[in-house]
Amino acid sequence: MTLQVEQTAQSPAQSPAQRGGLRAKHIVWIVLATILVTVAVTYWVIRTYVYAKDFEPVELSATEQQTLDAKLRVLGYDPAPAATAAPSEQSAESDEQWLRPERYSEVGAKREVSFSERELNAMVANNPDLAKKLAVDLGDDLVSARILVPVDPDFPILGGKTLRVSTGVELAFRDAKPVVVLKGVSIMGIPIPNSWLGGLKNIDLVSEFGDSGGFWSSFAAGVENVRVEEGSLRVKLKE
DSSP: HHHHHHHHHHHHHHHHHHHHHHEEEHHHHHHHHHHHHHHHHHHIIIIIIIBOOOOOOOOOOHHHHHHHHHHHHHHTOOOOOOOOHHHHHHHHHHHHHHOOOOOOTTOOOEEEEEEHHHHHHHHTSTTTTTTTTTTEETTEEEEEEEEEEOOOSSSTTTTTOEEEEEEEEEEETTTTEEEEEEEEETTTTOOGGGGTTOOBHHHHHHHGGGOSHHHHHHHHHHHEEEEEEETTTEEEOOO
């Protein structure tokens, strides 16, 4: 009987130690899980925002490319020669067609220019300095851009990396004048404070600086209408 009583008395004394051991194991697993989650999130942030991948260039179909080439020729810009023909021959032929005696006239001249979102991104892709570094999105009264900005190798911490920058500009036509409003700039998904942008956020640049002459005044004076819709941009110029 004495032996049984001693064993019974010892049993409750071992229980807290066992419970303490279980709590310690739980804490270890929680710490390990936290470390793994932190490492995963850090890896995702670095891969997404620091080591950013190039954008996929937009490639137009043959019909879309012909339509874009026709629009560019109206503006006086001769598109790059087709890859199937000899570049020197195509260029010489194009120059000969343009350099012909012809009397200047604006009668019947087209003053409205329109581009689709795909056409704008295709033109960007043809620029060696912007290819795979800039993507444009057109929404209702909004032009958005995503830019990959390489950081100088000598820059602290982020040297040699590529940052993702995004921005949005409201572009519309109201009260008989164009409206250009910077909606904001974000770096690595973090919006830049308005004070760092010189206080230009959500301010109509044409109304703010158009009265003082210079670029914005000339820009507004030469635009009769501008319209940005989902996937398209239209600009009509004055005479």
